[in-house]
Protein backbone atom coordinates (compact mmCIF):
# COMPACT_ATOMS: atom_id res chain seq x y z
CA UNK A 1 0.00 0.00 0.00
CA UNK A 2 1.47 3.31 -1.12
CA UNK A 3 -0.10 5.27 1.74
CA UNK A 4 1.74 4.88 5.05
CA UNK A 5 -0.56 5.24 8.04
CA UNK A 6 0.69 7.20 11.05
CA UNK A 7 0.71 5.56 14.49
CA UNK A 8 -2.36 7.61 15.47
CA UNK A 9 -4.19 6.50 12.34
CA UNK A 10 -3.34 2.86 13.09
CA UNK A 11 -4.81 3.28 16.58
CA UNK A 12 -7.92 5.02 15.25
CA UNK A 13 -8.53 2.25 12.71
CA UNK A 14 -7.99 -0.40 15.36
CA UNK A 15 -10.79 1.17 17.43
CA UNK A 16 -13.05 1.56 14.41
CA UNK A 17 -12.46 -2.00 13.21
CA UNK A 18 -13.07 -3.46 16.65
CA UNK A 19 -16.34 -1.55 16.86
CA UNK A 20 -17.31 -2.62 13.34
CA UNK A 21 -16.46 -6.29 13.86
CA UNK A 22 -17.98 -6.56 17.35
CA UNK A 23 -20.99 -4.22 17.21
CA UNK A 24 -22.00 -3.75 13.56
CA UNK A 25 -21.13 -6.94 11.67
CA UNK A 26 -23.00 -9.46 13.89
CA UNK A 27 -26.42 -7.83 13.34
CA UNK A 28 -26.10 -6.03 10.01
CA UNK A 29 -28.06 -8.61 7.99
CA UNK A 30 -30.97 -8.63 10.46
CA UNK A 31 -31.06 -4.84 10.73
CA UNK A 32 -30.90 -4.53 6.95
CA UNK A 33 -33.74 -7.04 6.46
CA UNK A 34 -35.84 -5.21 9.07
CA UNK A 35 -35.13 -1.74 7.57
CA UNK A 36 -33.91 -0.78 10.99
CA UNK A 37 -32.21 2.51 11.78
CA UNK A 38 -30.71 1.54 15.14
CA UNK A 39 -30.39 4.72 17.21
CA UNK A 40 -28.55 2.96 20.02
CA UNK A 41 -25.84 1.66 17.67
CA UNK A 42 -25.49 5.11 16.12
CA UNK A 43 -25.13 6.52 19.63
CA UNK A 44 -22.36 4.00 20.36
CA UNK A 45 -20.59 5.19 17.22
CA UNK A 46 -20.97 8.83 18.28
CA UNK A 47 -19.67 7.97 21.75
CA UNK A 48 -16.41 6.86 20.12
CA UNK A 49 -15.83 10.53 19.30
CA UNK A 50 -15.75 9.91 15.54
CA UNK A 51 -17.89 12.93 14.59
CA UNK A 52 -15.39 15.38 15.99
CA UNK A 53 -12.27 13.97 14.31
CA UNK A 54 -11.67 16.77 11.84
CA UNK A 55 -13.48 19.68 13.50
CA UNK A 56 -11.58 22.33 15.52
CA UNK A 57 -10.89 21.66 19.20
CA UNK A 58 -12.36 25.11 19.90
CA UNK A 59 -15.79 23.69 19.01
CA UNK A 60 -15.54 20.28 20.61
CA UNK A 61 -13.64 18.45 17.86
CA UNK A 62 -10.29 16.68 17.90
CA UNK A 63 -8.63 18.95 15.34
CA UNK A 64 -7.14 15.95 13.50
CA UNK A 65 -6.66 15.54 9.76
CA UNK A 66 -9.51 15.14 7.28
CA UNK A 67 -7.72 12.00 6.09
CA UNK A 68 -8.26 10.43 9.53
CA UNK A 69 -12.00 11.03 9.23
CA UNK A 70 -12.10 9.48 5.73
CA UNK A 71 -10.15 6.41 6.88
CA UNK A 72 -12.53 5.93 9.83
CA UNK A 73 -15.55 6.31 7.56
CA UNK A 74 -14.21 3.86 4.98
CA UNK A 75 -13.62 1.23 7.65
CA UNK A 76 -17.06 1.71 9.28
CA UNK A 77 -18.52 1.13 5.80
CA UNK A 78 -16.80 -2.27 5.53
CA UNK A 79 -19.17 -3.48 8.26
CA UNK A 80 -22.32 -1.40 7.75
CA UNK A 81 -22.29 1.37 5.20
CA UNK A 82 -25.85 2.38 6.14
CA UNK A 83 -24.49 3.45 9.53
CA UNK A 84 -21.44 4.78 7.68
CA UNK A 85 -23.51 7.10 5.51
CA UNK A 86 -25.42 8.26 8.59
CA UNK A 87 -22.05 9.33 9.98
CA UNK A 88 -20.88 10.82 6.68
CA UNK A 89 -24.09 12.79 6.02
CA UNK A 90 -23.77 14.24 9.51
CA UNK A 91 -20.09 15.23 9.27
CA UNK A 92 -19.44 15.91 5.58
CA UNK A 93 -22.81 17.37 4.66
CA UNK A 94 -24.58 18.65 7.78
CA UNK A 95 -21.81 19.93 10.02
CA UNK A 96 -18.99 20.89 7.66
CA UNK A 97 -20.78 23.88 6.03
CA UNK A 98 -21.35 25.25 9.55
CA UNK A 99 -17.65 24.77 10.28
CA UNK A 100 -16.60 26.51 7.05
CA UNK A 101 -19.23 29.23 6.68
CA UNK A 102 -20.76 29.64 10.16
CA UNK A 103 -20.33 32.55 12.57
CA UNK A 104 -18.66 31.81 15.94
CA UNK A 105 -22.15 31.88 17.54
CA UNK A 106 -23.54 29.40 14.98
CA UNK A 107 -20.57 27.09 15.48
CA UNK A 108 -20.95 27.19 19.25
CA UNK A 109 -24.68 26.45 19.04
CA UNK A 110 -24.82 23.97 16.16
CA UNK A 111 -21.36 22.58 15.35
CA UNK A 112 -20.33 21.82 18.94
CA UNK A 113 -23.13 19.31 19.72
CA UNK A 114 -22.36 17.44 16.49
CA UNK A 115 -18.58 17.50 17.01
CA UNK A 116 -19.12 16.26 20.58
CA UNK A 117 -21.29 13.41 19.31
CA UNK A 118 -24.45 14.59 21.07
CA UNK A 119 -26.57 14.61 17.91
CA UNK A 120 -26.55 14.12 14.14
CA UNK A 121 -26.70 16.78 11.43
CA UNK A 122 -28.27 16.66 7.95
CA UNK A 123 -28.09 18.55 4.65
CA UNK A 124 -31.10 19.26 2.49
CA UNK A 125 -30.64 20.49 -1.06
CA UNK A 126 -32.62 18.00 -3.19
CA UNK A 127 -36.28 18.69 -3.93
CA UNK A 128 -38.85 16.61 -5.79
CA UNK A 129 -38.12 18.63 -8.96
CA UNK A 130 -34.59 19.79 -8.23
CA UNK A 131 -32.16 16.86 -8.23
CA UNK A 132 -29.24 17.07 -10.65
CA UNK A 133 -30.56 20.51 -11.58
CA UNK A 134 -30.16 21.65 -7.98
CA UNK A 135 -30.42 25.31 -8.99
CA UNK A 136 -34.13 25.04 -9.75
CA UNK A 137 -35.13 25.25 -6.10
CA UNK A 138 -38.82 25.82 -5.37
CA UNK A 139 -38.44 26.21 -1.61
CA UNK A 140 -38.68 29.91 -0.79
CA UNK A 141 -37.52 32.00 2.15
CA UNK A 142 -39.10 35.39 2.59
CA UNK A 143 -37.52 37.95 4.90
CA UNK A 144 -40.04 39.47 7.29
CA UNK A 145 -38.52 41.64 10.01
CA UNK A 146 -35.75 39.71 11.74
CA UNK A 147 -37.01 36.33 10.52
CA UNK A 148 -37.26 34.32 7.33
CA UNK A 149 -40.49 32.47 6.58
CA UNK A 150 -39.73 29.27 4.68
CA UNK A 151 -42.16 27.23 2.57
CA UNK A 152 -41.40 24.18 0.45
CA UNK A 153 -40.03 20.66 0.78
CA UNK A 154 -36.86 18.61 0.45
CA UNK A 155 -36.68 15.08 -0.94
CA UNK A 156 -34.53 12.08 0.08
CA UNK A 157 -32.85 13.60 3.12
CA UNK A 158 -30.44 11.32 4.99
CA UNK A 159 -30.74 11.51 8.81
CA UNK A 160 -34.13 13.27 8.58
CA UNK A 161 -35.79 12.66 11.92
CA UNK A 162 -32.90 11.57 14.14
CA UNK A 163 -30.82 14.70 13.36
CA UNK A 164 -31.36 17.84 15.42
CA UNK A 165 -29.44 20.18 13.09
CA UNK A 166 -30.26 20.76 9.39
CA UNK A 167 -28.55 22.90 6.77
CA UNK A 168 -31.20 23.68 4.17
CA UNK A 169 -31.35 25.74 0.99
CA UNK A 170 -34.10 28.08 -0.22
CA UNK A 171 -34.67 30.84 -2.77
CA UNK A 172 -34.46 34.30 -1.24
CA UNK A 173 -34.58 36.02 -4.64
CA UNK A 174 -36.02 34.05 -7.56
CA UNK A 175 -34.95 36.68 -10.10
CA UNK A 176 -31.26 35.98 -9.36
CA UNK A 177 -31.15 32.27 -10.30
CA UNK A 178 -28.35 30.45 -8.45
CA UNK A 179 -27.33 33.79 -6.90
CA UNK A 180 -30.78 33.97 -5.29
CA UNK A 181 -30.30 30.78 -3.23
CA UNK A 182 -29.46 31.08 0.48
CA UNK A 183 -28.50 28.56 3.16
CA UNK A 184 -30.09 28.31 6.61
CA UNK A 185 -29.52 26.29 9.75
CA UNK A 186 -32.76 24.94 11.18
CA UNK A 187 -33.56 22.80 14.20
CA UNK A 188 -35.82 19.82 14.65
CA UNK A 189 -38.87 20.93 16.59
CA UNK A 190 -39.18 24.40 15.04
CA UNK A 191 -42.92 24.98 14.41
CA UNK A 192 -43.71 24.52 10.70
CA UNK A 193 -40.95 21.91 10.18
CA UNK A 194 -42.17 18.30 9.79
CA UNK A 195 -41.03 15.06 8.15
CA UNK A 196 -42.58 12.87 5.48
CA UNK A 197 -42.75 9.07 5.82
CA UNK A 198 -39.59 6.96 5.56
CA UNK A 199 -38.47 6.20 1.98
CA UNK A 200 -38.72 2.55 0.98
CA UNK A 201 -35.23 2.13 -0.47
CA UNK A 202 -33.44 -0.54 -2.54
CA UNK A 203 -30.52 -0.55 -0.10
CA UNK A 204 -28.74 1.21 2.78
CA UNK A 205 -31.68 0.05 4.88
CA UNK A 206 -29.83 0.76 8.13
CA UNK A 207 -29.81 4.47 7.32
CA UNK A 208 -32.86 6.73 7.36
CA UNK A 209 -34.17 8.87 4.49
CA UNK A 210 -37.22 11.12 4.64
CA UNK A 211 -38.76 14.21 3.12
CA UNK A 212 -38.57 17.55 4.98
CA UNK A 213 -41.68 19.70 4.84
CA UNK A 214 -41.67 23.45 5.61
CA UNK A 215 -45.00 25.20 6.11
CA UNK A 216 -44.62 28.79 7.28
CA UNK A 217 -41.46 27.83 9.11
CA UNK A 218 -40.17 30.91 10.98
CA UNK A 219 -36.37 30.95 11.14
CA UNK A 220 -34.45 33.72 12.97
CA UNK A 221 -32.34 35.84 10.59
CA UNK A 222 -29.36 34.85 12.78
CA UNK A 223 -29.71 31.33 11.30
CA UNK A 224 -28.81 32.46 7.78
CA UNK A 225 -25.59 30.56 6.96
CA UNK A 226 -23.11 32.76 5.10
CA UNK A 227 -24.62 35.68 3.24
CA UNK A 228 -27.88 35.92 1.35
CA UNK A 229 -27.43 34.63 -2.20
CA UNK A 230 -24.36 32.50 -1.34
CA UNK A 231 -26.32 29.30 -0.73
CA UNK A 232 -25.53 27.62 -4.04
CA UNK A 233 -21.81 28.21 -3.54
CA UNK A 234 -22.08 26.76 -0.02
CA UNK A 235 -23.97 23.73 -1.37
CA UNK A 236 -21.44 23.02 -4.13
CA UNK A 237 -18.48 23.48 -1.78
CA UNK A 238 -20.10 21.10 0.71
CA UNK A 239 -20.83 18.49 -1.95
CA UNK A 240 -17.17 18.49 -3.05
CA UNK A 241 -16.29 17.19 0.41
CA UNK A 242 -19.35 14.95 0.57
CA UNK A 243 -18.22 13.19 -2.57
CA UNK A 244 -15.02 12.08 -0.86
CA UNK A 245 -17.30 10.64 1.83
CA UNK A 246 -19.27 8.69 -0.80
CA UNK A 247 -15.97 7.49 -2.29
CA UNK A 248 -15.05 6.23 1.20
CA UNK A 249 -18.39 4.42 1.50
CA UNK A 250 -17.87 2.85 -1.93
CA UNK A 251 -14.31 1.76 -1.13
CA UNK A 252 -15.49 0.21 2.14
CA UNK A 253 -18.19 -1.72 0.27
CA UNK A 254 -15.67 -2.93 -2.34
CA UNK A 255 -13.20 -4.04 0.34
CA UNK A 256 -15.93 -5.95 2.15
CA UNK A 257 -17.14 -7.62 -1.06
CA UNK A 258 -13.59 -8.73 -1.91
CA UNK A 259 -13.01 -10.04 1.60
CA UNK A 260 -16.24 -12.07 1.57
CA UNK A 261 -15.45 -13.44 -1.90
CA UNK A 262 -11.98 -14.57 -0.82
CA UNK A 263 -13.31 -16.32 2.29
CA UNK A 264 -16.22 -17.94 0.47
CA UNK A 265 -14.31 -19.25 -2.56
CA UNK A 266 -11.70 -20.83 -0.27
CA UNK A 267 -14.30 -22.92 1.52
CA UNK A 268 -16.98 -23.60 -1.14
CA UNK A 269 -16.23 -26.86 -2.93
CA UNK A 270 -17.45 -27.99 -6.35
CA UNK A 271 -16.00 -30.80 -8.50
CA UNK A 272 -14.16 -32.03 -5.40
CA UNK A 273 -12.18 -28.86 -4.68
CA UNK A 274 -12.49 -25.31 -3.41
CA UNK A 275 -13.73 -23.01 -6.17
CA UNK A 276 -10.72 -20.76 -5.34
CA UNK A 277 -8.60 -23.49 -6.95
CA UNK A 278 -10.08 -22.72 -10.37
CA UNK A 279 -7.96 -20.28 -12.30
CA UNK A 280 -11.02 -18.31 -13.41
CA UNK A 281 -11.82 -17.62 -9.75
CA UNK A 282 -8.22 -16.68 -8.99
CA UNK A 283 -8.06 -14.26 -11.92
CA UNK A 284 -11.40 -12.72 -10.94
CA UNK A 285 -10.15 -12.20 -7.37
CA UNK A 286 -6.94 -10.65 -8.75
CA UNK A 287 -8.97 -8.18 -10.83
CA UNK A 288 -11.18 -7.33 -7.84
CA UNK A 289 -8.18 -6.80 -5.53
CA UNK A 290 -6.50 -4.53 -8.09
CA UNK A 291 -9.61 -2.40 -8.41
CA UNK A 292 -9.94 -2.12 -4.62
CA UNK A 293 -6.31 -1.01 -4.36
CA UNK A 294 -6.85 1.62 -7.07
CA UNK A 295 -10.04 2.84 -5.37
CA UNK A 296 -8.13 3.26 -2.11
CA UNK A 297 -5.49 5.34 -3.85
CA UNK A 298 -8.08 7.56 -5.59
CA UNK A 299 -9.86 8.01 -2.25
CA UNK A 300 -6.70 8.96 -0.37
CA UNK A 301 -5.55 11.21 -3.20
CA UNK A 302 -8.73 13.30 -2.91
CA UNK A 303 -8.72 13.23 0.91
CA UNK A 304 -5.07 14.35 0.95
CA UNK A 305 -5.83 17.22 -1.43
CA UNK A 306 -8.56 18.45 0.92
CA UNK A 307 -6.45 17.94 4.05
CA UNK A 308 -3.52 19.83 2.51
CA UNK A 309 -5.68 22.77 1.47
CA UNK A 310 -5.17 22.08 -2.24
CA UNK A 311 -8.09 22.38 -4.71
CA UNK A 312 -10.04 19.11 -4.54
CA UNK A 313 -13.18 19.58 -6.64
CA UNK A 314 -11.78 17.49 -9.50
CA UNK A 315 -9.97 14.84 -7.46
CA UNK A 316 -13.13 14.42 -5.34
CA UNK A 317 -15.34 14.02 -8.44
CA UNK A 318 -12.87 11.51 -9.93
CA UNK A 319 -12.71 9.55 -6.67
CA UNK A 320 -16.50 9.50 -6.25
CA UNK A 321 -17.01 8.28 -9.81
CA UNK A 322 -14.15 5.76 -9.79
CA UNK A 323 -14.70 4.28 -6.32
CA UNK A 324 -18.47 3.93 -6.81
CA UNK A 325 -17.99 2.17 -10.16
CA UNK A 326 -15.45 -0.13 -8.49
CA UNK A 327 -17.92 -0.84 -5.66
CA UNK A 328 -20.60 -1.80 -8.18
CA UNK A 329 -18.23 -3.98 -10.24
CA UNK A 330 -16.60 -5.72 -7.29
CA UNK A 331 -19.94 -6.32 -5.54
CA UNK A 332 -21.37 -7.76 -8.80
CA UNK A 333 -18.35 -10.08 -9.15
CA UNK A 334 -18.74 -11.14 -5.51
CA UNK A 335 -22.40 -12.07 -6.09
CA UNK A 336 -21.33 -14.12 -9.13
CA UNK A 337 -18.63 -15.95 -7.16
CA UNK A 338 -21.17 -16.82 -4.46
CA UNK A 339 -23.45 -18.34 -7.13
CA UNK A 340 -27.04 -18.88 -5.91
CA UNK A 341 -25.97 -18.01 -2.36
CA UNK A 342 -24.92 -14.60 -3.66
CA UNK A 343 -28.55 -14.00 -4.56
CA UNK A 344 -29.70 -14.97 -1.08
CA UNK A 345 -30.21 -12.23 1.53
CA UNK A 346 -28.95 -14.72 4.13
CA UNK A 347 -25.42 -14.18 2.75
CA UNK A 348 -23.52 -10.87 2.95
CA UNK A 349 -22.92 -9.92 -0.67
CA UNK A 350 -26.52 -9.29 -1.84
CA UNK A 351 -26.68 -6.36 0.60
CA UNK A 352 -23.35 -4.99 -0.65
CA UNK A 353 -24.56 -5.26 -4.26
CA UNK A 354 -27.73 -3.27 -3.46
CA UNK A 355 -25.84 -0.71 -1.39
CA UNK A 356 -23.11 -0.20 -4.01
CA UNK A 357 -25.73 1.16 -6.42
CA UNK A 358 -26.55 4.24 -4.34
CA UNK A 359 -22.91 5.37 -4.41
CA UNK A 360 -23.24 5.93 -8.18
CA UNK A 361 -26.34 8.07 -7.62
CA UNK A 362 -26.23 10.40 -4.61
CA UNK A 363 -24.22 13.57 -3.94
CA UNK A 364 -24.27 14.15 -7.68
CA UNK A 365 -24.84 11.21 -10.00
CA UNK A 366 -21.76 9.87 -11.76
CA UNK A 367 -22.92 11.76 -14.85
CA UNK A 368 -22.54 14.97 -12.82
CA UNK A 369 -19.01 13.90 -11.81
CA UNK A 370 -18.22 13.45 -15.51
CA UNK A 371 -19.45 17.01 -16.13
CA UNK A 372 -17.08 18.27 -13.41
CA UNK A 373 -14.10 16.28 -14.69
CA UNK A 374 -14.67 16.99 -18.38
CA UNK A 375 -15.16 20.68 -17.56
CA UNK A 376 -11.71 20.70 -15.94
CA UNK A 377 -10.10 18.67 -18.74
CA UNK A 378 -11.45 20.98 -21.45
CA UNK A 379 -10.78 24.23 -19.60
Ligand SMILES: Cc1cc2nc3c(=O)[nH]c(=O)nc-3n(C[C@H](O)[C@H](O)[C@H](O)COP(=O)(O)OP(=O)(O)OC[C@H]3O[C@@H](n4cnc5c(N)ncnc54)[C@H](O)[C@@H]3O)c2cc1C
Pocket residue numbers: 089123124125126128130131132133155156157158159201204209358361362363364365366367368
Ligand atom coordinates in the same frame (compact mmCIF):
# COMPACT_ATOMS: atom_id res chain seq x y z
C1 LIG B 1 -30.89 7.19 -0.37
C2 LIG B 1 -30.72 8.61 -0.79
C3 LIG B 1 -30.19 9.53 0.11
C4 LIG B 1 -30.06 10.88 -0.27
N1 LIG B 1 -29.60 11.79 0.65
C5 LIG B 1 -29.64 13.13 0.33
C6 LIG B 1 -29.36 14.13 1.33
O1 LIG B 1 -29.05 13.82 2.47
N2 LIG B 1 -29.47 15.43 0.97
C7 LIG B 1 -29.83 15.83 -0.29
O2 LIG B 1 -29.90 17.03 -0.54
N3 LIG B 1 -30.08 14.90 -1.26
C8 LIG B 1 -30.01 13.57 -0.98
N4 LIG B 1 -30.30 12.62 -1.93
C9 LIG B 1 -30.67 13.07 -3.29
C10 LIG B 1 -29.64 12.71 -4.35
O3 LIG B 1 -28.49 13.48 -4.21
C11 LIG B 1 -30.34 12.87 -5.73
O4 LIG B 1 -31.25 11.78 -5.84
C12 LIG B 1 -29.36 12.87 -6.88
O5 LIG B 1 -28.60 14.06 -6.87
C13 LIG B 1 -30.05 12.75 -8.24
O6 LIG B 1 -31.15 13.62 -8.35
P1 LIG B 1 -32.57 13.01 -8.85
O7 LIG B 1 -32.85 11.82 -8.00
O8 LIG B 1 -33.57 14.09 -8.87
O9 LIG B 1 -32.29 12.49 -10.32
P2 LIG B 1 -32.41 13.35 -11.71
O10 LIG B 1 -31.69 14.66 -11.56
O11 LIG B 1 -33.82 13.37 -12.15
O12 LIG B 1 -31.56 12.43 -12.67
C14 LIG B 1 -32.08 11.28 -13.35
C15 LIG B 1 -31.02 10.81 -14.36
O13 LIG B 1 -30.79 11.83 -15.33
C16 LIG B 1 -29.40 12.11 -15.39
N5 LIG B 1 -29.19 13.52 -15.75
C17 LIG B 1 -29.80 14.61 -15.22
N6 LIG B 1 -29.34 15.72 -15.79
C18 LIG B 1 -28.42 15.34 -16.72
C19 LIG B 1 -27.58 16.04 -17.66
N7 LIG B 1 -27.57 17.38 -17.74
N8 LIG B 1 -26.76 15.31 -18.47
C20 LIG B 1 -26.75 13.97 -18.38
N9 LIG B 1 -27.51 13.25 -17.51
C21 LIG B 1 -28.33 13.93 -16.68
C22 LIG B 1 -28.86 11.79 -14.01
O14 LIG B 1 -27.46 11.56 -14.03
C23 LIG B 1 -29.67 10.52 -13.71
O15 LIG B 1 -29.06 9.40 -14.31
C24 LIG B 1 -30.40 11.27 -1.59
C25 LIG B 1 -30.91 10.33 -2.49
C26 LIG B 1 -31.08 9.02 -2.09
C27 LIG B 1 -31.68 8.05 -3.08
